Amino acid sequence: xxxxxxxxxxxxSAFVVSIHxxxxxxxxxxxxxxxxxxxxxxCCGFGGEITSSLPNKNQSFVRLEIDQQTDFATMTFLSADGxxxxxxxxxxxxxxxxxxxxxxxxxxxxxxxHVDPGPPPYNVSWFYSxxxxxxxxxxxxxxxxxxxxxxxxxxxxTHSNVVAVLVQAPTLKVTEFTKExxxxxxxxxxxxxxxxxxxxxxxxxxxxSTNVMPNTLCPVCPYIVVRDAASTNLASRFYRCFExx
Numbered sequence: 001x002x003x004x005x006x007x008x009x010x011x012x013s014a015f016v017v018s019i020h021x022x023x024x025x026x027x028x029x030x031x032x033x034x035x036x037x038x039x040x041x042x043c044c045g046f047g048g049e050i051t052s053s054l055p056n057k058n059q060s061f062v063r064l065e066i067d068q069q070t071d072f073a074t075m076t077f078l079s080a081d082g083x084x085x086x087x088x089x090x091x092x093x094x095x096x097x098x099x100x101x102x103x104x105x106x107x108x109x110x111x112x113x114h115v116d117p118g119p120p121p122y123n124v125s126w127f128y129s130x131x132x133x134x135x136x137x138x139x140x141x142x143x144x145x146x147x148x149x150x151x152x153x154x155x156x157x158t159h160s161n162v163v164a165v166l167v168q169a170p171t172l173k174v175t176e177f178t179k180e181x182x183x184x185x186x187x188x189x190x191x192x193x194x195x196x197x198x199x200x201x202x203x204x205x206x207x208x209s210t211n212v213m214p215n216t217l218c219p220v221c222p223y224i225v226v227r228d229a230a231s232t233n234l235a236s237r238f239y240r241c242f243e244x245x
Contacts, residue, residue: 028073028111028132031166032082033062038139038162042088042154050154054162059086061245062137062164064130066106073104073111075130075139082245088157090122091150097124099143099157104130117146128159135166170194172241181229184239190215190222192243198228199238213243 035055043049055061061078077086077099087096101113111130117123128141139162145155170188177183188194196209208230213222231237 027106027108028064028066028130028137029135029166030064030066031169032078033064033137033164034167035060035062035162035164039160040162041158041160043156043158045150045153045155054159055080061167062139062162064111064137066111071106072102073106073113073130074100074102075104075111075113075128076100080245088154090145091153094121097122097143097145101126101128104128113141122146133163137164138162139164170241170243172196172239174239177231179232181227182231182237182239184209184226184228185223186226186241187221187223188213188241188243192245194224194241194243196226196239196241198231199240200234200236202238205240 038054039051040054040056040059041049041051057080059077060080061082063074063076063078065074067073078084079086085098085100087098089096101115103115104111104113109132111132113126113128113130115124115126117125123146124143125145126141126143128139128143131138139159142156142158144157167189170186172184172186175183175185184196186194186196190213192213194209194211194213195207197205198208199205208228209224209226211224211226213224216222228237228239
């Protein structure tokens with residue numbers, strides 16, 4: 001997961017500050033969204049239309065980034081590792097066309113990504129509509145490209161009724177200070193790898209713990225406890241954490 005996913009700072013004085021980005025009421029929030037349902041269709045090369053269900057290993061997440069200053073958004077489809085951008089290979093072979101859409105226009109309850117045919121050789125265009133449904137997105141749209149002498153490969157790619165749920169950021173708090181060091185309590189997402197980093201002055205960070213969040217029957221209950229023995233003789237100590245699928 002990119003370091004922009006880092007969402008909590010904990011000070012040695014036990015003061016905890018959240019820096020998780022939150023959208024205005026009725027608007028989508030920036031963050032990582034996990035795809036829970038939907039369909040993806042490629043058309044119309046050799047063999048005709050091919051439709052597959054989402055999520056799959058190539059498309060499991062959507063990252064949405066909203067610039068509050070410009071009201072522009074960027075949407076990226078990501079693989080199961082939460083980092084690799086989903087893309088398709090055009091014809092003739094060349095650089096992959098990535099499903100990363102910039103300059104989305106943000107409205108009160110939806111975002112629209114629309115680009116007219118771009119430059120040769122592929123003349124890529126797309127139209128995607130993203131509806132905000134309170135901590136989840138519904139995504140519909142099509143990416144198309146004009147190709148020459150490539151009738152045997154798909155040139156239109158469609159997402160239909162894709163629903164993606166906002167991945168809640170991990171939470172971190174300092175629960176006690178003893179001669180053994182600070183005790184950190186972290187809650188996160190079951191099955192995800194949680195990384196805790198520490199710093200003495202916010203200038204440089206070092207990992208002090210890497211653990212997989214345990215699976216529990218309660219979806220909001222997974223937690224780990226980390227003891228930072230190195231904090232015992234420090235005048236100040238800062239903590240932050242992030243998660244990797």
